[in-house]
Amino acid sequence: MKENNLDIQNPILSIEDLSIAYIQDKYAVKNVNAKIESKSITAIMGPSGCGKSTLLRAINRMHELYPNITTKGKILLGNDNIYDMDTIKLRRKIGMVFQRPNPFPTMSIYDNVIAGYKLNGHKLKKDQRDEIVEKSLQDVTLWDEVKDSLFKKGTFLSGGQQQRLCIARALAYNPEVILLDEPTSALDPIATARVEELLADLKKKYTIVLVTHNMSQAARISDHSLFMYLGELVEYGKTNSMFTNPIDSRTEAYLTGKFG
């Protein structure tokens, strides 16, 4: 692994020697060491099958939903190893947005935003709920578009609106970190641009980790980048330096479109 002009001042997550296998001894992620800077955007990129989604899902332990998974190493959130934490508490601190927008089909827009509270049985007063819904929807710039139809089903929105609703749902629960797994791959260019603007805005308040197979997206919005290849973390550092001056030849080949 090569570090490229790395300056992490305030890491919120430290990945230490992390290896993950879906099938015994077939590692999808191999000995990854990296730090994630707080209140910034970190992009994980690489060709298909390089383990970038697995690495992302390991951060809130979603990869454990698959059977027979082997995980070695540590991920520290602050000073706590997440593999010693309760998954439920961990996932409340680390929110996630998926590749395909997935609002709960049985819930209204309003209920989708406060789904975290509702499903976890937190009793909120009505004005508290209203406030959270309005604030979260404003954070994702969806409020003006849906404020008159808050009690319609979330599935009636367009794909881009649904994805922003899903981001609002993750934000509403006040996470420390938001993980996004190729959040714009199912969206059209205009919706993509809106989500990217939104992320650039959200990094003031949240730490964002983003998986993308779209290099220009990583270049546009991320502060730090991780390049993965065949389960290995090849190079990581400042996005600017990595795109202008890659150290590893594989990074260079990928960034110049020779494979991927």
Next chain:
Amino acid sequence: MSDIALNRDISLSVAKDKTNYRNTKNKIFKIVVIIMSVVTISPIVLIIGKLIIKGIGQINLDFFTSVAPDTFEAMMAISSGERIPGGIANGITGTLLIVILAAVIAIPIGIMTGIYLYENQGKRYANLIRNITDVLQGVPSIVLGIIGYLWVVIKVTNGFSALAGSVALAIMMLPLIVRSTEETMKMVPENIKEAAVALGVPYHKVILRVMIPSSFSGLVTGILLAISRILGETAPLLLTTLGSPAINMDLTQPTSAVPLLIWNFYNDPNLVDLIWSSSLFLMGMVLTLNLVSKRIVAKREK
């Protein structure tokens, strides 16, 4: 004319013959398929037609509010040329009582088992349970009647009872509900479940508050179909609820049911005319449940 041109002419005419032959085969096949489809639907059309023609005259308010007549009343009415008095109120109330109780027993057990099977795809115990459930579906209903008799009539209620019938019918419903629950749960997109898990929602709440509401219409459809399957069951009830000439709402007492009444009417020469109206009623209930569940499915697929 050159040899080549001649050959071409010959092969063309052969091809034409073959095309005709193939077209004829196609036509014959189509006609056979249509005839077979008509054969398939004709029994149900003929049955419903016959039931309506012979049974509709007997159906009036009395039919729903009075209990079944005894053979003497019927004989008097027949000899003076009047309509046979009475109805099937004891059967309708009994069927409702038995079927609702069976559903109350079978629905929670069936849905829980279905969830277990859905959550443990490909695991050994789940496969074992799935196979046993399939076997249960093949158990003849009269055998379930015997089980209801041995377990409930003898051991619990000390006599024929609605409860015994409900237990037998609940066992019949179980495999249907289990499999329909598993199948509907499988149709909920995986990413909906992931969305809930990623919010830190505990497992039981993911199932109860996300998976079940998302597959609700499918669950209801499965339950309605299971109910329509047991609605007309007669054999297990003969051994468990026995029948009763009066309306009975006590779970521990013998109770009548529509299919039991049909059986009784059939065995009594004076009452035999009543089988048409009672069968029409039973058929109507089963058809309604089927249509309602089809509508729910259609609505969900939209």
